Amino acid sequence: MKVNPKYLHSIEILASVKNFRVASQILCISQPALSKQIKNFEDAYEIEIFVRDSQGVTLSDAGKLMIDEITALNRHIKKTDELISSISQNNLTPLSIGFGKSSNDFLPVFIREFQKKQSNISISLSDICSQDQEEQLLSGSLDIGFMRKPSSQSLCSIPVSSDAFVLAVSKNQYNNDNVDFYLQTYNLLMMSNHSKSQINVNTMSLLKNRTYNITNISADLQTIITLISSNTGVAILPKKAILGFYDAIQLIPFPEETSWDIHMVWSPNRLSRSVALFIEHVKDQIASPVPD
Numbered sequence: 229m230k231v232n233p234k235y236l237h238s239i240e241i242l243a244s245v246k247n248f249r250v251a252s253q254i255l256c257i258s259q260p261a262l263s264k265q266i267k268n269f270e271d272a273y274e275i276e277i278f279v280r281d282s283q284g285v286t287l288s289d290a291g292k293l294m295i296d297e298i299t300a301l302n303r304h305i306k307k308t309d310e311l312i313s314s315i316s317q318n319n320l321t322p323l324s325i326g327f328g329k330s331s332n333d334f335l336p337v338f339i340r341e342f343q344k345k346q347s348n349i350s351i352s353l354s355d356i357c358s359q360d361q362e363e364q365l366l367s368g369s370l371d372i373g374f375m376r377k378p379s380s381q382s383l384c385s386i387p388v389s390s391d392a393f394v395l396a397v398s399k400n401q402y403n404n405d406n407v408d409f410y411l412q413t414y415n416l417l418m419m420s421n422h423s424k425s426q427i428n429v430n431t432m433s434l435l436k437n438r439t440y441n442i443t444n445i446s447a448d449l450q451t452i453i454t455l456i457s458s459n460t461g462v463a464i465l466p467k468k469a470i471l472g473f474y475d476a477i478q479l480i481p482f483p484e485e486t487s488w489d490i491h492m493v494w495s496p497n498r499l500s501r502s503v504a505l506f507i508e509h510v511k512d513q514i515a516s517p518v519p520d
Contacts, residue, residue: 233305235269236298238262239277243295247284303354304369310350321502322350326361326373329427329449329469330391330490335374342509349502358426365495371503373493376426385491388514389468392487393430394479396453396470397462402478410480411440415461417452418444431464434482453477 242251242262252262270277277291287295303324310322327335339351354370362378364370378385395407401414416435419427435442443461445451452463457476467479492510494503 230272232269233302235265236305237302238265239269239291240295240299240302242266242278242285243287243291246286300364300369304367307352307369310352320346320349321500322352323502323506324352324354324369324371325506326354326356326364326370326375328355328358328361328375328466328490330389330466331374331468332471333468334389338510338513341513342506345509346502346505349505361493365493368495368498371494371498371500372506374490375493376488377491378493382495382497383493384496385493386511386514387489388492388510389490390487391466391468391490392481393434393464394467394470394481394486395462396456396465396477396479398456398459399476399478400459401462402480405480407480407482408438410462411435411438414441415443416440417455417461417463418442419449419452427465430486434464434484434486 238251238255238257241254242248245251245254248259248262252259255262266278275290276288277294278285279288307322307324325335325339339353343349343351356364358373358375358378361370361373361375362380362383365373365378365383366380374388377387395410397410397414401410416431418431445455449465449469452465453470455461456463470477470479492507494507
């Protein structure tokens with residue numbers, strides 16, 4: 229078998245930071261050793277996964293096709309290693325929890341209170357969209373998700389919160405609550421145009437029959453917020469995703485209904501003791517919420 233987990237981890241890190249020096253520091257190996265790993269992988273498959281230039285490295289077309297699968301495999305290898313280690317120690321498996329931008333207000337409280345009672349259960353968090361969470365819950369690489377209600381009938385879920393889409397504008401540009409005025413006057417900033425992005429799907433739905441000028445950018449949510457604060461444009465975002473930024477940004481509700489429920493989701497076919505303990509904890513928290 230040509231697949232080497234060590235090489236796959238190095239590829240993921242290098243693809244993320246796009247710099248051999250930085251990647252080698254993260255991996256705690258020398259640059260020549262990292263270069264040799266990448267070359268061995270490319271030679272084994274007779275393929276170029278990275279393009280080198282004076283600025284660093286970027287993924288080749290072939291690399292772009294395989295990086296998501298490599299990242300998913302790395303995550304599963306890590307989870308398997310943690311599972312085996314935990315079982316050998318105390319029969320309590322680590323928890324892998326997925327969440328979206330709309331979980332910022334309640335999930336930290338759930339986890340903080342859970343770890344007060346179950347400090348021996350380690351938790352890893354992944355900020356991923358609802359569709360990816362559902363796929364990973366079904367495959368077993370994710371234990372619990374906080375997401376929109378799943379489409380799969382084989383997953384269990386309970387509603388734990390809700391959110392709504394709003395138009396986010398800089399307070400320097402705010403002068404009324406007319407959504408159409410801002411869409412017609414300013415550039416509409418969007419996350420990178422990813423087919424799985426529920427933010428983009430809902431944005432396009434809300435823009436139907438409206439006049440607007442989209443500026444597609446490849447950026448994360450923090451960059452979008454910074455651009456809004458800099459008077460560069462406006463954006464349609466989940467209200468809870470902007471918690472903590474209200475001083476600089478005005479949130480304008482849409483005249484139509486834009487809210488949705490956020491569910492805790494799990495697979496009943498993969499119900500470990502740790503998962504069961506966390507589910508019961510969240511149910512208790514919902515019944516008797518703990519103050520922030």
